[in-house]
Amino acid sequence: MSDVKETSITVEVVYRGIFQKTLAQRICRSIVLAARKRGHTGTAFARYGDSPERNGVPAKQFAVVAINNLELEASMAKYEPAVVDVTIAVDDTLVKGVESWAWYGRQPIWKPIRKDGFLLVTSTNTPDEVLAQTDTALRPYTLVIVPGGASFAGLWVFKDDHTDYRCLGALAKVSPDWVRLEDVKALIKEQTKDDGAVQSAQYGYDGAKLRPVKAGEGTSGHEVLQFEKPGWTTMRPGIIVNARKPGERNPQYKKYGARTLRPVVNFDTCIKCTMCWLDRPDECFEVTPEGHYEVVYQACIGCGICAQVCPVKDCIVMVDELKFEDHEDKWQFWKKDHDGYNKWFETKSGVSANPQVRTPPARQEGSGNANPSANPTSASGGDD
Amino acid sequence: MAVQVKEREHQDVETEQLMSGCEAIAEAIRLADVDVMAAYPIRPYDGVMQAAAKLIANGKMDVEYIVADGEHSQFEIVKHACAVGSRVFVGSSGVGWFYAFEAIAVTAGLRLPVVAICGNRALDDPGAFGTEHNDSLAVRDLGWLLPWAETAQEAMDLALMAWRVGEDKRVSLPVAIGLDGAFLTHSQQIVKIPTQAAVNKFLPKFDLGDRLLHPDNPITIAPQVDQDWLMEIRMQNDQAMRKAHDVISEAHAHFKELFGRGGDSPFLDEYMTDDAEYVVFGQGTLALPMKVAIRRLRKEGHKVGLVRLKWFRPFPTQEIVKSLSRFKAVGVIDRDYSFGSPYYGGVLYNEVRSALYSLDKRPTIVGFIAGLGGREIEQPMATDIFEKTKAAAGDIKSGDTCHWIGVRS
Numbered sequence A: 001m002s003d004v005k006e007t008s009i010t011v012e013v014v015y016r017g018i019f020q021k022t023l024a025q026r027i028c029r030s031i032v033l034a035a036r037k038r039g040h041t042g043t044a045f046a047r048y049g050d051s052p053e054r055n056g057v058p059a060k061q062f063a064v065v066a067i068n069n070l071e072l073e074a075s076m077a078k079y080e081p082a083v084v085d086v087t088i089a090v091d092d093t094l095v096k097g098v099e100s101w102a103w104y105g106r107q108p109i110w111k112p113i114r115k116d117g118f119l120l121v122t123s124t125n126t127p128d129e130v131l132a133q134t135d136t137a138l139r140p141y142t143l144v145i146v147p148g149g150a151s152f153a154g155l156w157v158f159k160d161d162h163t164d165y166r167c168l169g170a171l172a173k174v175s176p177d178w179v180r181l182e183d184v185k186a187l188i189k190e191q192t193k194d195d196g197a198v199q200s201a202q203y204g205y206d207g208a209k210l211r212p213v214k215a216g217e218g219t220s221g222h223e224v225l226q227f228e229k230p231g232w233t234t235m236r237p238g239i240i241v242n243a244r245k246p247g248e249r250n251p252q253y254k255k256y257g258a259r260t261l262r263p264v265v266n267f268d269t270c271i272k273c274t275m276c277w278l279d280r281p282d283e284c285f286e287v288t289p290e291g292h293y294e295v296v297y298q299a300c301i302g303c304g305i306c307a308q309v310c311p312v313k314d315c316i317v318m319v320d321e322l323k324f325e326d327h328e329d330k331w332q333f334w335k336k337d338h339d340g341y342n343k344w345f346e347t348k349s350g351v352s353a354n355p356q357v358r359t360p361p362a363r364q365e366g367s368g369n370a371n372p373s374a375n376p377t378s379a380s381g382g383d384d
Numbered sequence B: 001m002a003v004q005v006k007e008r009e010h011q012d013v014e015t016e017q018l019m020s021g022c023e024a025i026a027e028a029i030r031l032a033d034v035d036v037m038a039a040y041p042i043r044p045y046d047g048v049m050q051a052a053a054k055l056i057a058n059g060k061m062d063v064e065y066i067v068a069d070g071e072h073s074q075f076e077i078v079k080h081a082c083a084v085g086s087r088v089f090v091g092s093s094g095v096g097w098f099y100a101f102e103a104i105a106v107t108a109g110l111r112l113p114v115v116a117i118c119g120n121r122a123l124d125d126p127g128a129f130g131t132e133h134n135d136s137l138a139v140r141d142l143g144w145l146l147p148w149a150e151t152a153q154e155a156m157d158l159a160l161m162a163w164r165v166g167e168d169k170r171v172s173l174p175v176a177i178g179l180d181g182a183f184l185t186h187s188q189q190i191v192k193i194p195t196q197a198a199v200n201k202f203l204p205k206f207d208l209g210d211r212l213l214h215p216d217n218p219i220t221i222a223p224q225v226d227q228d229w230l231m232e233i234r235m236q237n238d239q240a241m242r243k244a245h246d247v248i249s250e251a252h253a254h255f256k257e258l259f260g261r262g263g264d265s266p267f268l269d270e271y272m273t274d275d276a277e278y279v280v281f282g283q284g285t286l287a288l289p290m291k292v293a294i295r296r297l298r299k300e301g302h303k304v305g306l307v308r309l310k311w312f313r314p315f316p317t318q319e320i321v322k323s324l325s326r327f328k329a330v331g332v333i334d335r336d337y338s339f340g341s342p343y344y345g346g347v348l349y350n351e352v353r354s355a356l357y358s359l360d361k362r363p364t365i366v367g368f369i370a371g372l373g374g375r376e377i378e379q380p381m382a383t384d385i386f387e388k389t390k391a392a393a394g395d396i397k398s399g400d401t402c403h404w405i406g407v408r409s
């Protein structure tokens, strides 16, 4: 464990813009406050260049704990630590890659994690299912599944479903030298006076599933997106960038990184009413020669508006992003292999492609509420 | 407009007219064939507004003249017009200039060669129309080129220089000409108006090249960038400002050749300095009473002179070092003040001292705050300035003082 620093630990929380901003902040603050209980000091901050007010956009917050103020200084006045000991991803679809609001391209979730560090992911999936969507590891780390689905809230509300306590419990399991379970519990007890909340930390500790990942494990299926930052001699003068021509999409900045759910379309039942296309937030559709509206998965941010406005039941269904490997458009698939496509549609969406067959609403959790911010389930415990 | 243009060509001979600095600027707008100008009244800038409106009303000039709803809009209008390829003119004064400040800052950031005048006026409060340079000087760190004029003739000449230098692709920066309110903006002097043909030779058509905002050239100007782009952008602007020095020299040489005016140096105007031991240094119209004093004091045997700064940005550091290191003492007169600055001095004073800091042998540089709010510099004040400058010679530390001149106790 040569990369381990004796004097400080850095934890990053990767979260989805706005829906989880308060959650990430609570986790980072609690890490510092729990470590304080045993005499450590620390700092908590958000990546300043992020736009955490944008729905679904991957963003980061950090907690650094150190043995004293002098050791902490190296981690202060920073936007983003280059190396972290632990990453906590509070939505498992983030393992498909993190693309910030700025133009730096999609990056593997493990990119800043040091050798033999930890990747904590809140998920209802198994470690191997999550690993199957994580970029091929270049160095070993340990994947830790924290039990529970992604907790999404809105701008002014916080969904107090104990995700933060479970994450803190799991962190205490992998970094007991820095964040002790008894300190976490004491802090939560102090803050909430709620034994159930304290129990959730214990549950996170006990229920965390550790899966060592060797270099080479993971998927190589994700697109590599790199962006070269220009120098003063290569930049265009006058703060000018090339604009997109009509119909052209940004080759550097793909928006799919913001997606937790993706729309799948039943082209058989589509009545070509244009509603999805009219209400879309961006250039996320192509019009096919036959007048269908084909989702461009490179550009779709998963906002769910198309599914909300589509007048035909189950014509557009929002499905967990972790169920998909690619970002290919699907209309050609449907054209070439009608039955094959419809089977694919049914497998992914869990609803029948045949309008005559009315499947009971058996969608997986979360997909019924396409836009999480539109319907936060709880308004309690919002302040921190 | 074709008729008038023809008429003008027909009469294309150099003329001489009695006109104010503001009217001289309006003539420059006509001669430069400006496409868009934006106006909002504040004294003394409104002198240009009125003079330009008169030229348009009389059919002598064809320019898109937009009266804005405030100074901020005024500067935004020309910034945008410039981005789509228009040659533009704008201006303001005092607190009006400050009201436009955000637009002023972004114009330089975007490298758009807007040409402005700042009709220098004391900042409110108290409301006083007279001249003080703190309005122009507030933009000194933003990337605007800042020339200062002494006479109405120089105002016109500097305006023509401003489009030439600012629009040069090596520079592409905005220019704000400092014109002392009242003394220069509103006093009439004899001005030579050059021929259109000569101006056309001096001033090429404005061409933004591939930075032109046009549907055929899809670009995004001023996108939001992450924090780690900023230093490179600042560096680009710095390079442009550095290049401006040579471009000004080039333009000055060409101007002299075509019009026979402009003095020896594009940056400094030296008066009776050949054998001078004590000089004063300053900018704008305060040079005029100081020259009167110099002639008077020389009759009494004092070896005194004046160095007038014509371009504050880019600051002609080498030229200033070369010039001022010849003297025993330099009195820097600021028609501005920087509260709480080193030695409680003016802006020019501290910049000049900084420029000369690394010289082995440097003159004593002593500061004077004079003529604030447009107070006239009277002869006893000028004498006082020279006496104090002379007294400071030989003792470099005595320059660590700024004297307020002509202030009532």
Ligand code: SF4
Pocket: A262, A263, A279, A280, A281, A282, A284, A285, A295, A296, A299, A300, A301, A302, A303, A304, A305, A306, A307
């Ligand atoms: S979910 Fe639908 S409306 Fe929203 S971005 Fe994707 S395709 Fe467009």
Ligand code: SF4
Pocket: A265, A269, A270, A271, A272, A273, A274, A275, A276, A277, A293, A306, A309, A310, A311, A312, A315, A316
């Ligand atoms: S809203 Fe639904 S039915 Fe209408 S065009 Fe879009 S997919 Fe087809």
